[in-house]
Amino acid sequence: MEVIGREIIEQVKNKFGYIIEVVMRNDQKKKDFHPISKRWVIERTFAWLDNDRRLCRNYELLLENSENMVKLSAIKILLNKI
Template sequence: KRWIVERTFAWFGNYRRLSKDYEILTSTAENMVRIAMLSIMVTKCV
């Protein structure tokens, strides 16, 4: 199952904003992760 986590982090690597912690609020960073995951899921389904 380790490869699942590694693959997910590799997908996050495509989102430059997630590669560094620019966000002040944790809720903003959390929402950015959610947006990235939604984008990845939509891309994989289409």
């Protein structure tokens, strides 16, 4: 694991009390693959959010600002649907 990854894991543990476990990917092919039925909803939502210029680039210095920009973008999408 990279040094940055370890630092982030420690910060999350210290600040929020969560323990993050990184699971290494198993490259064996799965025989019982079943596509997720509602995956297109999630992908479409991310595509709509990706249309907002402020979310495509990381202009914000604070994480709270980035989180609020996601919320504002979601509000803008919902208001456009009305």
